[in-house]
Amino acid sequence: MSAPYVLRLLCLCLASFFLVSSIAGLIAASASRAAVRMAETMQPRSAARFLFFVRLLPLALGVGAVLGLCIPSYLWLEPHGTPERVGLICLTLAFLAVASCCLSLIRTGRAMAGSLRCKRSWQLAGRETQLKGGASLALVVKKEAPLLALAGVLRPRMVISDAVLRSLSAEELDVALHHENAHRVSRDNLKRLLLLLAPGPIPFVRGFAFLEQAWAKFSEWAADDEATQGDAHRALSLAGALLRVARMGAGPRLSFLHTSLVAGDHDLSARIDRLLRLDHARPVPFPRT
Amino acid sequence: MPSAVFDVLVSNMIHFFKNRLARGTELIGQMSLGRLEFELMQILWSRGASNVREVIQELDRPLAYTTVMTTLDRLYKKNLLDRHMPDRAFVYSPRLSREEWERRRAQSFVAGFLAGAPASRDLLLSSFLDAVGQHDAVLLDELEKKIQKKRKELFRRGPS
Numbered sequence: 001m002s003a004p005y006v007l008r009l010l011c012l013c014l015a016s017f018f019l020v021s022s023i024a025g026l027i028a029a030s031a032s033r034a035a036v037r038m039a040e041t042m043q044p045r046s047a048a049r050f051l052f053f054v055r056l057l058p059l060a061l062g063v064g065a066v067l068g069l070c071i072p073s074y075l076w077l078e079p080h081g082t083p084e085r086v087g088l089i090c091l092t093l094a095f096l097a098v099a100s101c102c103l104s105l106i107r108t109g110r111a112m113a114g115s116l117r118c119k120r121s122w123q124l125a126g127r128e129t130q131l132k133g134g135a136s137l138a139l140v141v142k143k144e145a146p147l148l149a150l151a152g153v154l155r156p157r158m159v160i161s162d163a164v165l166r167s168l169s170a171e172e173l174d175v176a177l178h179h180e181n182a183h184r185v186s187r188d189n190l191k192r193l194l195l196l197l198a199p200g201p202i203p204f205v206r207g208f209a210f211l212e213q214a215w216a217k218f219s220e221w222a223a224d225d226e227a228t229q230g231d232a233h234r235a236l237s238l239a240g241a242l243l244r245v246a247r248m249g250a251g252p253r254l255s256f257l258h259t260s261l262v263a264g265d266h267d268l269s270a271r272i273d274r275l276l277r278l279d280h281a282r283p284v285p286f287p288r289t
Numbered sequence: 290m291p292s293a294v295f296d297v298l299v300s301n302m303i304h305f306f307k308n309r310l311a312r313g314t315e316l317i318g319q320m321s322l323g324r325l326e327f328e329l330m331q332i333l334w335s336r337g338a339s340n341v342r343e344v345i346q347e348l349d350r351p352l353a354y355t356t357v358m359t360t361l362d363r364l365y366k367k368n369l370l371d372r373h374m375p376d377r378a379f380v381y382s383p384r385l386s387r388e389e390w391e392r393r394r395a396q397s398f399v400a401g402f403l404a405g406a407p408a409s410r411d412l413l414l415s416s417f418l419d420a421v422g423q424h425d426a427v428l429l430d431e432l433e434k435k436i437q438k439k440r441k442e443l444f445r446r447g448p449s
Contacts, residue, residue: 239436269355272432276439
């Protein structure tokens with residue numbers, strides 16, 4: 001297999017990937033509001049799964065087109081010795097694909113570097129402790145900041161500050177730890193990494209922000225539901241824990257690869273309202289905002 | 290049926306690109322405003338620095354404290370408002386005069402679109418940044434009251 005033959009294949013693969021993923025991405029991005037509306041009718045966990053699927057579908061289609069169509073047909077149909085040149089359109093599309101992938105990798109690299117920095121500093125300032133309600137060892141950090149988060153992608157670890165540990169009651173702490181544990185079980189940090197890795201519809205155009213933010217909200221609500229298990233008393237404890245953490249003031253800067261207990265300022269009152277409405281054995285879907 | 294699906298797709302695409310164009314200004318902090326956002330900005334432009342309750346009193350329709358609070362918070366995140374906490378609640382004030390805002394909005398319309406959006410991680414990170422940032426004390430008090438009320442209600446009903 002000669003070098004020009006392989007390079008032509010590479011250009012073709014990149015161009016095909018960009019073409020398929022961009023068209024699918026534009027359709028998904030333009031339909032994101034409809035997708036979120038549809039998700040609002042589902043239970044939070046299903047909604048989060050559905051939105052995650054919609055967000056990653058363009059990438060999957062792009063990769064599928066390359067692996068399932070482009071490479072086999074090229075290897076099967078393209079003669080080896082043909083002195084053929086790659087066209088300008090194909091080259092442009094390949095360049096855009098490279099740009100798009102590079103942007104995603106840079107974004108992911110920055111997020112991972114930030115996460116590692118935080119994790120290292122917490123490890124230096126913390127001690128491992130088995131907390132009641134936590135499925136595994138948690139890192140208790142000597143900080144006054146309102147820190148309660150799940151850090152790490154493959155082996156996520158609970159990180160909690162002394163201040164949070166002191167201020168929450170036993171029941172509040174238990175339900176808060178169950179909330180973070182729900183993020184661990186559903187591998188939300190890994191999903192965050194995949195969202196960062198998946199390129200946008202067009203380089204430099206951010207088309208999936210709405211979808212990603214909606215996914216993040218539904219993941220939080222799903223974790224709330226799993227932590228409270230439809231129990232109004234537990235829901236009340238979780239609402240109390242959220243409020244206590246919010247009252248503790250400014251917290252440390254968290255990377256996108258961390259899952260925090262209080263995940264959004266604007267979300268706080270909505271989440272607490274939802275938890276207080278939880279009066280049934282079965283979790284209720286969140287009202288439209 | 291396929292033509293109806295095609296129409297929906299095309300209209301969604303047009304909507305997306307229109308939003309994309311409109312959002313150009315957002316990228317440098319002067320995004321086009323929604324209806325309520327614009328109403329709140331107008332109140333703050335005419336009244337000057339005000340807290341959430343004062344803004345609510347100026348509105349011509351009844352809105353929940355949390356709705357107005359969330360919208361002001363969004364405007365603050367868009368760099369359109371300054372805020373400080375002299376007492377227990379945030380006081381918001383416009384960063385730009387209305388004329389200045391309109392001038393900058395016009396200037397940044399094309400530039401913002403061409404510049405593209407900031408990295409997704411940065412914007413998504415901001416929600417985490419604000420997550421455990423300063424909260425409006427009045428809002429927190431209202432939430433506390435709701436929790437207390439619910440606690441009493443559950444206490445009256447007895448253990449589940």
